[in-house]
Structures are given as structure tokens and as C-alpha cells.
Amino acid sequence: MESLRDRAVIVGIGQTDFSKNSGRSELALAAECVKAAIQDAGLSPRDIDGMTTFTLDSTDEIEVARSLGIGDLTFYSRIPHGGGAAIGIVHQAAMAVATGSAQYVVGYRALNGRSGQRYSQGVSGDIVTSDLIHWGWYMPFGLLTPASWVAMFTQRYMHETECKSTDLAQVSLSTRKHAVNNPNAFFYRRELTLEQHQSSRMIADPLRLYDCCQETDGGCAFVVTTPERARDMAQPGAVIRGIAQASADDQESMTSFYRPNIAVLPEMDLVAKQVYAQSGLGPGDIEAAVIYDAFSSIVLWQLESFGLCEPGEAKEFIKNGALELGGRLPTNTHGGQLSEAYIHGINGVNEGVRLIRGTSCNQPEKNDCVLVTAGVGIPTSGMILGKLA
Amino acid sequence: MHLDSETARRNQAFEVGIREYVGMKEGPPFACPDLVNEPMIRHWCEVMGDSNPAYLDADVARKTVHGGIVAPPTMLQTWDMRGYPMRDPALIQNKQRELHALFDRAGYTGVVATDTEQEFIRYLRPGDQITSETTIESISEEKATGLGIGYFIVTRTVFTDQNGDEVGWLTFRVLKFKPSQPPAAVATDGGAPKAPSRIKSPRGHDNAWWWEGIDAGLLLIQKCRDCGALRHPPGPMCGACQSSRWETTESSGEGTVYSYTVLHHPPIPGYDFPCPVVLIDLQEGTRLVANIAACKPEEIHIGMKVECRIEDAGEGMKLPFFYPAR
Known part of the structure; x- marks a missing residue:
């Protein structure tokens, strides 16, 4: 069967500094991280002929191309639904190089997420199109922020699985342990205790402050090409063994409240099914993971979606440091979006590549097979990375 | 935001003025008034409720890795505290006080300490002579905070011993802010300001009828006229049979x-x-x-x-x- 298995390789990664106030434009951040990714790959801007990003990114790909002198583009695209696009744009790049639509594709995401528009401040009446009608079912009642939407799912999940806030805390604590060793992380050298988690202020019951990711200014980018080209390049390649997008039955953007059961993630189940079928791999093969962590609870659901544990059993799986370096599944070794930075999952793509290269700040011994996922509660995406043979 | 040129000029002068302080030493190195000593250690431990014998009991302390009494590391900052004169601006003058006065004159009269970070390099022992030196490390951009608009100022204090070796440091962040005005105080000649209200749903072809039902006191549910499926939130087409014909039913x-x-x-x-x-x-x-x-x-x-x-x-x-x- 024709598939994307082993047809595309991530050969370069780049990022800006992460901060709470970058002091520069989102275009500047995008140009910097794209430049860094191209340099990391040992390429020059003129080699790039494809670009892809999020619909939410404020910077047009052609503006980034002009800034860097990239020149001609034969492929460009955008993926909607916020963090759900994180691996979706890798998927775009992979399809473009596998079909010959482009040779070297850059994916990027750059935002002033703290000093500019802050997602935590919620949606408002200013938005346009059919989106506005959609939010109209929630805005009058105060359900305006990502935390408020995810809290509704989390409450039901905790009701059905008897998962406790102290279980959610295990996710926050493990990512923080990793961030303590990562100089690029906001929480570098700043540890978190269970007591601090439990006494942090309630944001949207049952989500407390440390169940929520950060807001960050910064940008991340990566370069994708074919395995044939990748073999002669500057960095060891991270080959894409399986990659997929998915939107599932009765999907809404962040508010899929109307399904018979909302304590599961049908769209991520569908991503898992595809990437396992494509790669010929299974849950037992996954050695490390970068699991999208805009909120602590969503990590638990994804572990279940990818069959890393039985449905409803994630709270048991994550006990005893399973997500930490040395545990069953070292996860979010950069600190994740809870503790490194919130770059809409693209900092996670870059960490996935570092894990394969063996250059993570918290490098596990086994790194042949790394799972990387995208945002949850929205149409989403995921992939499995491996070492280029 | 529109600024008249005079306001813009004044704001710019303030910005330039405060930035000149970044990187400045608060003043010359300050030799702490007392050597590290057991009575102050004992008083501090008593106040903090710390009964660790390594700080208090010479016999026990001698048998520890320290070989004698040491000061609690978190006591570091107390050695250079100036006592009551700290409360009187006339008695202590330095660059940080000058900077705060600049903020006060521009209306940023509020001050609140937000956080501190510290690193302790070695334990202090009775007899150590500590010297501190403070630098104004950074001033943030203007921020909107719950207390009001303001700037975060970070100072870094480095502590050294009688040999000139660094024994620890701390950074201290304060917010200098314009205290928020209560809403009534900002009312203009139009009278009391209007309180914000809930965000209303926009109304379009696919949802206006539902909100009009609510206006009329009815909780309605959309119902497919062909297959009878109920759906909410409503939409133009039935996901079960693709019919565009629909009616409504009132919910109990x-x-x-x-x-x-x-x-x-x-x-x-x-x-x-x-x-x-x-x-x-x-x-x-x-x-x-x-x-x-x-x-x-x-x-x-x-x-x-x-x-x-x-x-x-x-x-x-x-x-x-x-x-x-x-």
C-alpha cells in the first residue's frame, strides 16, 4: 500500500529564545527560527522551496520568505485548529517532499503568546465567520477560555475514572523535573512540589494553575526533505515512520461536548490507528514521547488513545515516575508546554528530533522510536519518528 | 491609542530616564555591620521556628559535616539589613531609591515585592565578615497587572566574604505601579461608566431562531423533518440523513x-x-x-x-x- 512511511525526514530544527516579552515582531521571530533551522540542516535559504504553518500564525509564509531571501516557492499551505496543527504541518511537509511538490520544506510557528494576544484571556465578540456562531453557544455563559473548555472534559474524565487532582499533578511534576535541566525552559532550575501544585490557585475547576501550560513569546521551525537527500546532510535525520491527521465524528473545535462519551479522544484514537498501521509499530515499541500538554489532563487521555495503557488506566500508568527519565516512557523531556514554553507544539517537534539525535537535555538511552503528538479537543495529528537508516 | 505630542515626549523622557539605571550599582559595596554571630542565628531560628541543632547546639554541630555551628543559608539576606533606617528614605540614599523616586514622580507610586531567587554557595560560620553589593539588573517593559499598570524592577545582590569569595546571591523583583482607579473615579462627564455585560451570541441564518425562542421564553430543540433526529447546537443540515428540512420542538x-x-x-x-x-x-x-x-x-x-x-x-x-x- 502506498503510504508516507519512511518517505520524509526532519533534517533541521531551529528556535528563538523563549520569553514573556520578546520585544520584537512575530515576523522577526519567524524569520529567526526559520533561519536557525535552515542553518542547522546545513542548507542556505535559496534551497527552501516549500513552507507551511498554522492558520493561527499571524505571519504570512511569503513575508518570511522575503525576509530570508528564500526565493521561489512551489509549495505552501496552512493547517487550522490551533495546536492540533502541530504535526499537521509536518504532515504537509512530508506529503510535499514525498510527491515531489517541493524538495526542502520549512514548517514554523512564531508567536508573541504572552506580550501579544494571550489565549488565556479568551475569545471575544471580535472574531469573524462561522466561528462566531460556534462560540455563540458558549460566550454568553462565560465559557471563553481554553482552560474552561478543557475543564469540562476533565471533570467528566475524573468522574468516570476516579482520577484525582493529585494524579494530574504527576504530569506537571514530571515535566517540571525535565525543565529544571533545560536552560531554554522558563522553569529552568525551578522545581515544583506536589504541595505547590495542590495549593496553586484554581483556574477552572478542576484545573489548577500548574495544570495549565504557559504563555510564551518565541518561534520554532524545522526542515523536511526526502531520505535520499537527507543521507548526505549535516545532521543525523529523524525519519517519519508514520504520520497522520484526524478529525472524528461530531467534532467541534475545543467543544466536542455532544458525543455520547466525552472522557475519550476519538480523533486521537484515529491518529493512533493510522500511525501504527503506517509504521508497522505498536505501543510496545514507543521508547520516548513528546505528548502535547497544554493541560496536564490531556496527557492522560493521549496515553490511552495510543494504547500505552488501557482506557481509564492512565492514572495508574503515570505513577512512580513512568513519564520521567528512567521511567517506562520518558515524556516531554524538554519540559513540555507546561514547563519549557508554549510554542503550539512545535517546540515538541524539535524535542522529538533531539531525542532521535541523542541531544536532549534529558536524553533517554533508548531513542529509536519517538511518539510526537499535537493539540487535543480539536482536529489533531501525530507521528512516530525514528533514526534514518 | 492616540497620544498628543507633549504626552508622548514626556513618556519618552521617562522611558529614557529609567533605562539609564539598568546596570548601575546601587552604591558602593556595603560591609555588613555585624560579623556572622551565634546570637543573631539563635534569634532568627527562634522567630522562624527552626530547631535544627546544626544552627543552635555547638556539641551536636561539632559532630556534623560542618564541624561547628553554621548559619541557616536562607538567613543570607539578613546580614546586610539596615534595621529601622530602611523605612526612612532620608537616612539611606542610593541609586535604587533615586530610581523609585523617578517612578513616584511619574505616577507609579505603588510598590510591591513580587519574588526573589537566591543561591547559597557555602554555609556561613560565626566570624565571617559579609559584604554585599547590589546592581539594578533589569526593568521590564510596561505591563498591565491586576494592581495597575507598572514596571518590574529586578535587583541582584552579590554577597562576598572576608576573602572576597562569593558566598551567595539573590535577585529581588518589585513592581512599581500606578494604583488602579476604582471604576467610579474614571467616570467622565457622561455620568457613571457603563458596566460591561455578558457577551451576546451573534445571530445568523442558522441560530437566530433559537435565540428568538429564548427571547420568547422557549427552550427549543431543532428536529429533522425527514428522519426526526434532534440536534443541538443547531445547523442547516441533518448529519444523520442530510435533509435540510427541519422544525422545532419545545424542550421540557x-x-x-x-x-x-x-x-x-x-x-x-x-x-x-x-x-x-x-x-x-x-x-x-x-x-x-x-x-x-x-x-x-x-x-x-x-x-x-x-x-x-x-x-x-x-x-x-x-x-x-x-x-x-x-
């Missing part, structure tokens, strides 16, 4: 809580916080987001029976509210 308003959240932060103007939001399974089989009323947040639970009343939510906007079933 009876339901159960399927899930819920209580919103605490950020408080959004126009809504009462903490704000409970419920996801209701209506008896007819569709689900609906709304607020719950007459129920304390801690009393809300999944499976709770509720009933709908359509009520005025201010500014003539009607909304469905769910009450605990009688």
Missing part, C-alpha cells in the same frame, strides 16, 4: 448535569465569579451548555437533576438558567 427543560466546571481565573468582566458552567443532558436527549443558579459551586455534581428557567441576564438579554430540580 428537565435534565441532568453531565459535566461542569467552576471558572475562577481570569475573572471576565460582565460575569459573576466564581462562575459555574454546566453541561446538561436534556431529557429529550440533546446536550446544552448553560449556567446553573441557586446552587453553591461545591453542591454541583454530575448526575444532579436540574430544570430550566429562562430569565433576564441583564441588558434585556435572556438566557436559560438551570436550577436544582424541586
